[in-house]
Amino acid sequence: ATEAQAQWVLTATGRSPTNIAVIKYWGKRDEALILPVNDSISVTLDPDHLSATTTVAASPAFPSDRMWLNGKEIALSGGRFQSCLREIRKRARDVEDEKRGIKIKKEDWEKLHVHIASYNNFPTAAGLASSAAGFACLVFTLGKLMNVNEDYGELSSIARQGSGSACRSIYGGFVKWCMGKSDDGSDSMAVQLVDESHWDDLVIIIAVVSSKQKETSSTSGMRDTVETSPLLQYRAQTVVPGRILKMEEAIKNRDFESFARLTCADSNQFHAVCLDTSPPIFYMNDTSHRIISLVEKWNHSEGTPQVYFVPV
Numbered sequence: 001a002t003e004a005q006a007q008w009v010l011t012a013t014g015r016s017p018t019n020i021a022v023i024k025y026w027g028k029r030d031e032a033l034i035l036p037v038n039d040s041i042s043v044t045l046d047p048d049h050l051s052a053t054t055t056v057a058a059s060p061a062f063p064s065d066r067m068w069l070n071g072k073e074i075a076l077s078g079g080r081f082q083s084c085l086r087e088i089r090k091r092a093r094d095v096e097d098e099k100r101g102i103k104i105k106k107e108d109w110e111k112l113h114v115h116i117a118s119y120n121n122f123p124t125a126a127g128l129a130s131s132a133a134g135f136a137c138l139v140f141t142l143g144k145l146m147n148v149n150e151d152y153g154e155l156s157s158i159a160r161q162g163s164g165s166a167c168r169s170i171y172g173g174f175v176k177w178c179m180g181k182s183d184d185g186s187d188s189m190a191v192q193l194v195d196e197s198h199w200d201d202l203v204i205i206i207a208v209v210s211s212k213q214k215e216t217s218s219t220s221g222m223r224d225t226v227e228t229s230p231l232l233q234y235r236a237q238t239v240v241p242g243r244i245l246k247m248e249e250a251i252k253n254r255d256f257e258s259f260a261r262l263t264c265a266d267s268n269q270f271h272a273v274c275l276d277t278s279p280p281i282f283y284m285n286d287t288s289h290r291i292i293s294l295v296e297k298w299n300h301s302e303g304t305p306q307v308y309f310v311p312v
């Protein structure tokens with residue numbers, strides 16, 4: 001490369017919101033590929049409030065791939081970042097910036113290194129699905145930089161390999177992650193059930209009861225659950241399949257009462273499965289318990305229930 005060519009930097013920026021599961025994903029049947037033991041359904045939040053913003057840059061001047069999260073450099077050695085990078089690089093296409101005289105052939109992307117900078121506008125690793133927004137954004141933005149032409153289903157399947165819940169943040173509105181059957185994970189991806197305009201008078205209030213990092217990450221927590229909880233198999237095989245159907249129906253009909261009842265029941269069962277894990281996992285604190293009691297009292301004294309809780 002000439003000196004001028006060696007100086008160029010090509011960038012792309014994207015933003016992805018987090019999502020809150022109303023039928024929870026908890027437990028993997030394949031750890032490396034991130035394949036779940038049950039389907040899950042979530043609602044994607046408005047990007048103005050809880051989202052990740054990621055800028056990716058590529059340049060022949062970069063000797064290695066590097067990443068900064070909220071301004072601090074983090075190791076890219078983890079298999080999850082590498083899987084996302086590898087899968088997007090495989091699908092990269094030619095890119096041309098005529099004005100700047102930059103031409104990148106699809107095979108050049110294998111040798112070009114990237115620098116990634118991402119910011120979350122909410123607490124990271126505190127139970128607000130930062131990994132969901134983060135990996136969805138990473139995959140989307142790398143895809144934009146490398147001119148990847150895959151449909152959203154394919155992108156969601158790549159984001160899944162960064163963090164399971166990330167596959168749902170590729171879409172807005174209500175989203176279902178179909179667990180899939182195949183061992184290679186090719187049918188484990190998200191589909192949009194309805195877009196964000198379908199239920200636009202639904203109000204979601206997020207009460208951050210603690211912004212401290214969780215004591216048990218989702219990844220290690222669900223690994224312990226799979227290994228030790230007898231309740232998990234019952235939940236995944238007997239309870240969730242029926243709930244998924246009822247939840248899809250409630251969302252389609254904007255039936256708040258059924259939607260909320262199912263959401264609370266599923267959240268409670270998720271926390272029960274955590275308690276059934278050895279050693280037990282506690283994600284709720286006294287404030288979460290007080291909020292739940294308050295909401296239950298309110299609903300029982302006001303006629304038609306109006307408010308529901310979903311501890312996450």
Ligand SMILES: Nc1ncnc2c1ncn2[C@@H]1O[C@H](COP(=O)(O)OP(=O)(O)OP(=O)(O)O)[C@@H](O)[C@H]1O
Pocket residue numbers: 052053069118119120123124125126127128129130131132133134135138165217218219312
């Ligand atoms: N913006 C981001 N870009 C890329 N990766 C991110 C980003 N934000 C978070 N992550 C990754 O996600 C990890 C945190 O995920 P973890 O599952 O522990 O917490 P959480 O997603 O906030 O909570 P939960 O999934 O239980 O709701 C971080 O350590 C980091 O590896």
Ligand SMILES: C[C@@](O)(CCOP(=O)(O)OP(=O)(O)O)CC(=O)O
Pocket residue numbers: 020021023024025026034040129131132162163164165166218219220312
């Ligand atoms: C409780 C949950 O939020 C768990 C999310 O777990 P992650 O997607 O963060 O786990 P990994 O796949 O190991 O990265 C439920 C959900 O979002 O469905």
